[in-house]
Amino acid sequence: MEGEVLRDDQWERIKPFVPGGLKGKRGPRSNGRRFIDALLWMARSGGRWRDLPERFGPYQSVKRRYYRWIEMGVLNRIFEAVAAEPDLEWVMLDASVIRAHAQAAGAPKKRGDRTPRRLAALAAASGPSFTSA
Numbered sequence: 167m168e169g170e171v172l173r174d175d176q177w178e179r180i181k182p183f184v185p186g187g188l189k190g191k192r193g194p195r196s197n198g199r200r201f202i203d204a205l206l207w208m209a210r211s212g213g214r215w216r217d218l219p220e221r222f223g224p225y226q227s228v229k230r231r232y233y234r235w236i237e238m239g240v241l242n243r244i245f246e247a248v249a250a251e252p253d254l255e256w257v258m259l260d261a262s263v264i265r266a267h268a269q270a271a272g273a274p275k276k277r278g279d280r281t282p283r284r285l286a287a288l289a290a291a292s293g294p295s296f297t298s299a
Contacts, residue, residue, distance in 0.1 A: 171203045183244045
């Protein structure tokens with residue numbers, strides 16, 4: 167699990183931005199540090215929510231909390247704090263996606279897809295090819 171969790175000093179810097187207290191009305195609140203670790207695991211692995219290891223809790227709860235934090239702006243505040251701290255640069259996440267054509271990865275081009283259409287277009291443009299006497 168090394169490399170997947172924040173160090174104690176890193177957690178102490180992020181902790182003030184994490185909403186919720188230590189104790190709720192019906193017992194202890196969920197662990198904010200474990201949730202941050204789950205987000206880091208997701209960012210590093212590139213996995214789906216369903217692939218989240220059980221040690222982070224039910225993936226449905228983590229996913230729901232993630233979207234709630236986005237709506238509340240919590241993650242933006244954490245990212246701003248992380249960007250200001252040079253020690254926490256490795257925590258920064260990049261959500262950009264670059265898509266490429268299948269051919270860019272070496273996949274064979276599909277041939278024959280366009281041939282019937284191209285022939286039909288040429289035939290329609292050239293008019294009838296027979297002559298009547």
